[in-house]
Amino acid sequence: MAFVRVAGAHDIPVGHGTLVESNGLLFAVFNAGGGRYYACGAICPHEDGPLADGWLEGDSVVCPWHGFDYDLETGTCRVDPDLSIPVYPVRVVGGAIDVDVP
Template sequence: MESTEFDASQYEFFPFGDAADLPPGERWFIDVEDRPVMVANLGGKYYAIADVCTHDDGPLGDGDIDGCEIICPRHGARFDLKTGEALTLPAVTRTMVYPVRERDGKLEIGILKK
């Protein structure tokens, strides 16, 4: 399994579950620093994106996934799962993404060091 591409030295990582419990094609919803986050396993690569559409603060994580894009279920804005970039209207502002890695069978999510 692969982790997402970030400079790991800039992050502090925290375990949040067993990799075996998140098979390809599945997603989890977790809280990171009191913010909702959706974590997805796409073909053995993990992505974590804020579960908030920047257009109207609606839930993003329940949207359809098309390649490496997630589509907001409310108004159809698309976001890049790798970068959080808003790709289509009505969203114009990126959303947060987080690095995810697997260590010894555990999934870890990264928070920027302060």
């Protein structure tokens, strides 16, 4: 795993996400406000919804298709505990967002 620069810290509005591609991997990066950012897989495992188009509620992302929400610390779905998404470490360096991708 290695940190990859994906966006400027001010490129993503608070409470929203953006779709990022790196080394063939698609993932979603979210700005939770207060300097907190999260990165996770881009596809909802329920029915393949676009998580980057979802929104944050606390430290969870809500899928825009059917409302399943996922804890962005653990990746666990709060609606169906059998579902989960990959989550990736994020750091902010010099005003840029880096994600530790596999």
